[in-house]
Amino acid sequence: MHDQLPDHLLSVYRFAMHLCGDQHLAEDLTQEAMLRALRNLDSLKDPQALKTWLFRIVKNLWTDDFRAKQHQTTCSLNEAFSLNKDFEGKEFDPREIAEKTEQVSKTLVAMQSLPDRQKEVLHLIACQQFSINEVAGVLGISQEAVRSSLSLARSQMRKEVYRQACTSQLPNKPSSKD
Numbered sequence: 001m002h003d004q005l006p007d008h009l010l011s012v013y014r015f016a017m018h019l020c021g022d023q024h025l026a027e028d029l030t031q032e033a034m035l036r037a038l039r040n041l042d043s044l045k046d047p048q049a050l051k052t053w054l055f056r057i058v059k060n061l062w063t064d065d066f067r068a069k070q071h072q073t074t075c076s077l078n079e080a081f082s083l084n085k086d087f088e089g090k091e092f093d094p095r096e097i098a099e100k101t102e103q104v105s106k107t108l109v110a111m112q113s114l115p116d117r118q119k120e121v122l123h124l125i126a127c128q129q130f131s132i133n134e135v136a137g138v139l140g141i142s143q144e145a146v147r148s149s150l151s152l153a154r155s156q157m158r159k160e161v162y163r164q165a166c167t168s169q170l171p172n173k174p175s176s177k178d
Contacts, residue, residue: 004050005037011128012054018123019062033058055124055138110160118153121146 012033017026036057044053111119120139124130130138135146 122153
């Protein structure tokens with residue numbers, strides 16, 4: 001199982017980045033999580049649950065040790081592309097990157113307005129493709145609580161994205177001078 005840990009490094013880093021929003025802190029969180037996983041690998045009873053177990057370690061570390069040091073910065077879309085091997089060597093139209101960056105930025109703003117649990121559930125399901133059961137395991141909550149949080153998060157995201165779309169389409173009113 002030691003040889004499977006590197007396979008999950010990027011997804012663990014992405015989850016850490018989502019939790020803390022700071023590249024250096026996410027790197028520290030990922031490193032500490034991997035070290036703890038290595039030290040306690042023999043306590044993992046089900047090898048199929050390795051990814052869920054790793055994410056649980058990250059979540060616990062963030063909650064227990066790193067949250068007090070919270071910094072709010074995010075990586076750029078270009079940095080995110082550079083971390084993903086699917087995008088290696090591909091050229092992107094600057095207008096397309098600007099458009100996508102704006103969409104991602106609006107989505108992240110909407111996501112940041114969610115309560116922590118809803119934010120974590122939405123990230124694990126939408127970004128990490130975890131199942132309801134896996135999310136319940138990572139967060140230590142019931143599957144019903146995951147479903148409820150996901151439903152509330154999606155509803156709130158729809159409202160926020162709709163609100164943003166409506167306000168961006170409003171024409172600028174000329175100022176009138178009396």
